[in-house]
Amino acid sequence: MANRSGEQRVIVIGGGLAGLSATARLVEQGLKVDLFSLVPVKRSHSVCAQGGINACNEIARQQGFSEWMHMDETLYGGDFLADQPPVYEMTHWAPKIIDLLDRMGVPFNRTSEGYRDLRLFGGSLFRRTHFSGATTGQQLLYALDEQVRRAEVDGNVTKYEFWEMLWPALEGEGDGRRCVGIVAQDMRTMQIRAFPAEAVVIATGGCGLIFGRSTNSVMCNGAAAARCYKAGAWYANGEFIQVHPTAIPGADKCRLMSESARGEGGRLWVPRQPGDTRDPRQIPEGERLYFLEEKYPKYGNLVPRDIASREIFDICVNQNMGIGGERMVYLDLTHKSREELDRKLKGILEIYEKFAGQDPREVPMKIFPAVHYSMGGLWTTYTREVREPDPIMDRDCGVDEVVGMKLGAPNTMMTNIAGLFALGEVSFAYHGATRLGANALLSCIFDGLFAGIGIKNYVAENTDRPAHSVNNTVFDDLIKREEQKMQRLIKTAQKGAGNPETNPYQIGREMGREMEGAATVVKFAGGLNPALEKIRELRERWSRVQLTDSGMWTNQNLSYTRALGDMLALAEVIVLGGVKREESRGSHYRTDFLKRDDARFLKTTVAEYEPETCSANIFYREVDAPMVKPRERSYGKSGDAKPAPEKEKQTAGAT
């Protein structure tokens, strides 16, 4: 048994931006952290974020922007499904977070005078996005990784890299139930061990792998979240999956083409003549359909992601106007100078060059939407704090009081299981029905820094019942259960390709295909219900699954197959939530229910696992919306009432 010394330790699972910022904050407050990750934390999926990180800044402020407006954009972008106090707090902390990252040494792009440079991003008419080349996520992750490495050298962090979280350890019943550690497995030696802790933080990111090919890294399978869900944690708003409009389709995954390509002036078009096979450079302006600019004159190519994805989907699938009849449109940057493109977008242009084999500075890129981000995730809570509006940050807010989150409240970002916290993409908070570009990095880092203080207080409140006093049987039983699970799978192993019916990769592939077809850009009951049936069929096949590797050393076959069983549980949550939500909102677009229906569905979907039936029970909770009244989310398509300095849009990408 590990760590039975009586020292106060907190477990953090996941070493992306959320996990690392939480780790740094917890250490700063005197706690020791055991940090678990499927990969060396420096290789976490946060490295893939390209575009930037949003925050109000002094330039934007002088042009009329404010923290309040950043909140408003986030809520409007999320179609008012997000609880508002966490969004208030996040957007108001954002400028301070940029300053902190700056102090950590993040090489943010600079103006000629040496100030931090800013770029325009989707869903805003103000330059509020800070960036570091085209690898902002990588740069932020490295800065936090370095701080955590420093804490590791000081003996305050112990890393368990290449360890897989298998199950949360819970003790007690009803109101007394709490999380007291985890059981995890070393992916190399296959050793299964228990790790007691005063609190457990899940920061394991998204679940893109459930959809087969996505923009996510290979470890983003959602299994840790699924295991918490199966252990009793609520999973909220699962049906809200962001499909990124501009990805490069590939055989193994879809590679992201950052929104910053549009932010820096990239234009989406198709030939006006369907099936036109000419070289795109030979097609004159007049014979190109800039479909976003025509339909959304105000935001143009910078409409939010769900709208852009749907319009591309519509052009290709419904209007059959994709390039050469294929599911692809052009993303064109060739009107910009090479020098400017290299200075601002080199990283992402190189990705295209590398993986598509063409130079996007010369030839328009071919792109199509791909699953990118999960707005849904483990349900989390917080403590409200009512305040007077800030005269600067909340300028022109038009309300008498604002509601933020109370700093240091022990329930901050806690799931419905005491002691189990969820941070970053794996939590459902902040982004509502769809996420604005460059808000993800912010929400992950904010979550760690803000909730870290509450988690410390949760630990302090519970010092009378420390983890090392928990009855050993809690951990021993879990270890035994996980070992049995593993042995059952190992015993099925048979070399060779086996039967496709029971081949785990075949089951996973069919799950991905079904989910991508039924539960992404366009949904309807006639697609979602068969998908539910398919998931049940796959679950039955998974119960007869056959491994190909019986080894007890670095058995990736086992890890994948075990995770697949848990991914199927989340797949059901995602589809079932989608069937029951009979409206269109943000990324959730139902062709059979085209309108947003606030009366029935301005509510958080919550899925609770029922162990008897092994399936999800869905119920709804009110959205906490004390400040901004929901309004139509149209992005200027039909006379939107949003105050907007038009000149900002005109200069988009012209600098």
Added chain:
Amino acid sequence: MTTTQDQSSTNSGAASSEAAEKRTVRFRIQRCLGPNKPAHWEAFDVPILAGEGANVISCLQYIARRPITADGKETDPVVWDSGCLEEVCGACTMIVNGQVRQSCSCLIDNEAPNDGDVISLQPMSKFPVVRDLWVDRQRMFHNLKRAHAWTPIDGLHDRGAGPQETAKNQETRYIFSTCMTCGCCLEACPQFLLVDEPAKWDESFVGANTIGQVRLFNLHPTAKEEAGERLEVLMGPGGVSDCGNAQNCVKVCPKEIPLTEGIAAMGRATTVKAVKQFFTGE
């Protein structure tokens, strides 16, 4: 990694509009069941559709789904390390046809354009093998500790912005900051050798990437405060004087980081420091 889905046949988007040409590419893979186990080779045939964007990873995914060798023998699935598949995490580095590189960015249409072409895959040789193509690169992260590769900030509380920085300095730092700890520069380096025992890492050559990180941090106005400590490490055993100037590192770096410039700059800085120490006794 824990996933190995092969989705290539659902790839509607990248499918070429020309009649897709089918061919078979043979993968020769150097296999090893675990640390200190003998290595052996196995061959696998993988069907490829021209223009569908197949890369080494999608082929390994195919083999994972169907672990049968070219001569029909049923075998264990191949183990490998991967992450982002966008050449930004560094995980999937291996030796492809004798060249160290990220396997995700190795497109089959470029590497093996003809029917019957062979692609060989081997694990990096400068790190201990975990299994098959997966190696343990802990030593690289250890070397980042050796080099104090961080900015020593006071804490996480709000203390306003960081130091102002010229665009030129930012550009110099940025390129070094894109180092993804992949290990290509070390694999290609004649001076960087396999060291199994962690106890000996502190005496062994740090390698180009770590020297590059010293360059990165010594250029930052705050991190500069620990420049002396970092240079001390580079002046000690396994420091910058171990560099044999083969210049292989800069040729194989996938991020085109000017590693040799970094080494030269740090070489000069350590010399200046040594001279200063000689005269001042500090």
